[in-house]
Amino acid sequence: MSNAHTAIHGDHHPVDPSVPVEYHEEENSLRIAGFWVFLGSDLVLFSCLFATYVVMHGRVAGGPTSQQLFDVTGFTIETIALLFSSFTCGLATYEMRRGNRNAMVTWLFITVALGLVFLGFEIDEFVHNVSIGATMQRSGFLSAFFTLVGTHGCHVTMGTLWMLSVIIQLIRYGITPITARKAFIVSIYWHFLDAVWIFIFTVVYLTGKVV
């Protein structure tokens, strides 16, 4: 969009070159703001799932408890993979700001790969639980566990698919204000999922291993 016309978002202000590329158009900055608000509501969603989990934690109905179930190696690897992926995702944004498309795409690919590692271990954990009879039908505790951790897992799955679609667009069109905005939004989504995971790691896994 040039300055020669007037958009639905009102008349354009001239672009300030000191602003990062993803904010270069009014519409992009609107979308980024909108996405922050969406994350706010997603945070409420997770809070409710956490609250439910905490309420349900002791309600095992004679079934396995969190202490018996959780596997330290598994969730440690998951945590490391996801935390590290947030770091690589940040590096992608850094390269984006430097206009370095190839490096950016590489970091995004690594992020996706780490996301897949995370998902692989999570699925493995779920399959293992189910195989020993610890299904979500077993007890209130397990219903809440699978739903909370599973909802986060679904988010991560969506995030990887989304990131792949952004990678394709970056390869096709290069770093433009639009692709930059898309990459930036998916990256804040990714960091958000990382933050939620830190809470799952402490509230569900660490606490669950102790109490």
Place this chain on the structure above:
Amino acid sequence: MNGFANWAVHFFMLDEGPLIWLSDFLIGCATIGIIVALTYFKLWKWLWDNWLTTVDHKKIGIMYLIAAVLMLFRGGTDGLLMRAQLSWPNLHFLNADHYDQIFTTHGTIMILFMAMPAIIGFFNVAVPLQIGCRDVAFPYLNAISFWLFFAAALLFNLSFVVGGSPDGGWTSYPPYVENVFDPGPGENYFLVALQITGIGTIATGVNFLITILRMRAPGMTMMRLPMFTWSVFITSIIIVFAFPVLTVALALLLIDRDFGSHFFTVTGGGMPMQYINLFWIWGHPEVYIVILPAFGIFSEVVSTFSHKRLFGYSAMVVSMIAIAILSFIVWVHHFFTMGAGPGVNSFFGVSTMAIAIPTGVKIFNWLFTMHKGRVEFTSAMLWAVGFIPNFLIGGLTGVMLAVPPADYQYHNSYFLIAHFHYVLIGGTVFGVFAAIYYWWPKMFGVLLDEKLGRWHFWMFMIGFNICFFPQFFLGFMGMQRRMYTYPAGYGWGIINLISTVGAVLMGVGFLIFVWNILWSARFGQRDTTGDPWDGRSLEWATTSPAPEYNFAIIPTVKGRDAWWLMKKTGESINGPKGVPFRPIHMPNNSGRPIIMSLFFFIAGGGFIFQWWVLAIIGLLGVLVTMAQRSFEYHDHHYIPVEEIEKTEAAAGRL
């Protein structure tokens, strides 16, 4: 084959008797009638191009309103059926099962499929015009919100003739609604339909929050916003934080029912109380979601028809913010009787009563706005003036309910029913009617008839009081909500009969309203000025209906009541003469929102009937449409200068 026939008969509820057959027949006739009429008049393309694929906030607003009025009819019919059943002791016009289904669909439809689309419809109709911009921040997302609501409403209403209606009440408390006690698809319809419309509502909240924060015309500071826009802003914040809680409550219950988990069951470590908490953490903010925009509407109407600026603007804003905050910390007042203990109950009792303070501030502000004003009693103003005493009754009885020990008496009695109808009808529905009379010319370029409008108001207002005032006394006399019949000898019969008469009068009022719409469409006074009420905010600066782009040149705002100021100083909305037009950048129409919501509908069907293939197809469809959108780069067009000049010349603004 025989097995299949049996299944189909049951599935389509043909074994339920003549009421269902009649409904099937009527639905069939209406559908065929619509299809034939559209084909005969060759309107399919017009419908698709102008409405089904539109991303224009003004049209989306109109579609929301049409849907809301239809749902008011459906919900109202449910209400009349209930009042007929209760009009006298020992009636068996409806049996217990049917009565349960009807009060469930009545409540659910009225709150989520009537009140919500009605107020969101007015968000769309008025907000972008009031803040001087060309559309909402995310027009495409706005279309998705609407079509999600539409798909959900369709799904919910379908339950009446396919598979059976839900019967757990609009609050849908477990453990009753768990599979053990309430098998069949009915409850699933409730959960899935609300889930789908809830997603759309969250998107609406995000959309209007950003629209109001970021798209105001130059000079339109927050403290110059029209009060309706302020109320939408606060409401959007409540939506964004409250609706995800509903999403979780519904999802967990659906997981219980579809996949056999134990969130809210009585066995397996479930905890029904957790649902009830989640439900009301959403539910109480929800009642403020539907009342705050009505407050905003009354502020506009009262100030316009008193021909005065709104009294106590800042106090209005502050009290809305206070209400929004308080609305999140009162939810326990819906279950004082469930044993939370005196400490908890006292806290929530006091926080609930505190809401009466900012609400009272607002009432006084409306009164002072009228004070010494040149008050003009148009139909819109009648609804606003009628609102004040009726809402006062609702609010004061609310404070009575907020006293925990007293609530042990009133809880779940007809006293409660009367309370929330006084606030929901006397507040929200009156507000919606006021808004309809007020903004109708802006939406359609025609005024609704004032004489019919007065009949509509008085019939509905009197009927409403005859219907609901006696219910306070029924509550004192011990009549409980949700009972399908009652024995003679309690002295309830005659009071119930009076109440039913009132309900019929409200029905008559509604019919007068429909007649007014039809009559005015044909004979109504045309609004040629765009400013029939001598209005104060920017929507009245445009033609009625406003051009596609709303404002040829984005106006510069110099104070509160922006349009009023421009009229005072003789300024044109297009600014000083001779400023050249420039091409206007507008979003393209898109068929994808409606297709996406069709996939939501399909997935919803899958989750309702546990046909997993269908659910997977639906969800994949949703994913594919989302991906397509991500790869769509050419979704805008320009309106050329010649076209703008032509439109503006026709409006006499050159």
